Amino acid sequence: MSEQDQPPLDRIRDRLEDLSPNDRLVAEAVLRDPTGVAFHSADQLAGQAGVSKAAVVRFGARLGYGGFAGLQEALQGGVRERLEAVDDAPAPHGSLVDRWLTAVEADLRAVAGTTTPATLEQAAALLETGEGWIHVFGQRASAAVAEYAYFLLNPMLPNVVRVEAGESALADRLIGIGPEDRLLAFTFRRYAKVTTEVAAFFQEAGAPVVLVTDSPAAPAARHATEVLVCADDSPAPFPTAVTGIFLVELLAATLLERNPSSIGRRLDDAERIWGRFGTYGAEAGDPDDSADVRQD
Numbered sequence: 001m002s003e004q005d006q007p008p009l010d011r012i013r014d015r016l017e018d019l020s021p022n023d024r025l026v027a028e029a030v031l032r033d034p035t036g037v038a039f040h041s042a043d044q045l046a047g048q049a050g051v052s053k054a055a056v057v058r059f060g061a062r063l064g065y066g067g068f069a070g071l072q073e074a075l076q077g078g079v080r081e082r083l084e085a086v087d088d089a090p091a092p093h094g095s096l097v098d099r100w101l102t103a104v105e106a107d108l109r110a111v112a113g114t115t116t117p118a119t120l121e122q123a124a125a126l127l128e129t130g131e132g133w134i135h136v137f138g139q140r141a142s143a144a145v146a147e148y149a150y151f152l153l154n155p156m157l158p159n160v161v162r163v164e165a166g167e168s169a170l171a172d173r174l175i176g177i178g179p180e181d182r183l184l185a186f187t188f189r190r191y192a193k194v195t196t197e198v199a200a201f202f203q204e205a206g207a208p209v210v211l212v213t214d215s216p217a218a219p220a221a222r223h224a225t226e227v228l229v230c231a232d233d234s235p236a237p238f239p240t241a242v243t244g245i246f247l248v249e250l251l252a253a254t255l256l257e258r259n260p261s262s263i264g265r266r267l268d269d270a271e272r273i274w275g276r277f278g279t280y281g282a283e284a285g286d287p288d289d290s291a292d293v294r295q296d
Helices: 008-018 021-032 042-049 053-062 068-088 096-114 117-128 140-153 167-173 193-204 219-223 242-258 260-276 289-295
Strands: 134-138 160-162 182-187 209-213 226-229
Touching: 008 021, 008 068, 021 042, 021 053, 042 053, 053 068, 096 242, 117 182, 117 209, 117 226, 117 242, 134 140, 134 193, 140 160, 140 182, 140 242, 182 193, 182 219, 193 209, 193 219, 209 219, 209 242, 242 260
Parallel strands: 134 160, 134 182, 182 209, 209 226
Antiparallel strands: none
16 A cells, blocks of 8 residues: 555554654644544644644645645544444444444454464563562543453452552552552543553653553553553544453453463462452352242
């Protein structure tokens, strides 16, 4: 495919490493929120990137679009294509369920196609390394996926902690962070600023950072040791959590495959503790004490 035929986001990604500092700032802002940039003004993009309006216009021209207006038109075309792809997908009576399933399925296939076993192994190895704590962090749109990651990993690995973002609680939790600690962070558009700050803090402390995000150009990515990217090309104005959860489960499965004996023992111990405290009720199909009460 010639560059002229390339979608604008692919063209930006291909040139990312060779861009000037100012152009890279603009490129990262576009990659973070391409749908928003498609309908924002040049002034708004300049503010998001921290550059001048003239720098935004020059960026569009250097990409071959003649300026910001041409770049924006190409981005809008991409949005229209995604919407049309969802609308054109086979679905009885235009069912929202089927259209949404088509979009999510495409995202999951994209994650499966771009996430290599080596990447998962590297991320798993980073989490296993070190005698300190594994800090799980995610805010705003990423909070639910971070909570699920903590739920899965806490019984599997020692010293897993869910870090909250309240200003004083966060500062207290970060006291004493060092190279033996690790950060598993989640950030999805519109990218909570505090996640970038926490990732930078861990990087400065010499601690590995595993980042799960929907774009390699996410602000926190520059501070990450390993980045796992979960596609989110749905036309919805809100990010999907499905691909993030899929990646979390892949990471948990990789950890289990690497250490079946030690993790198996920890899971057995977790079951014992859950049983001791009655964490879970009867399994489906098991006798329910409440049924006996109702029959009396």
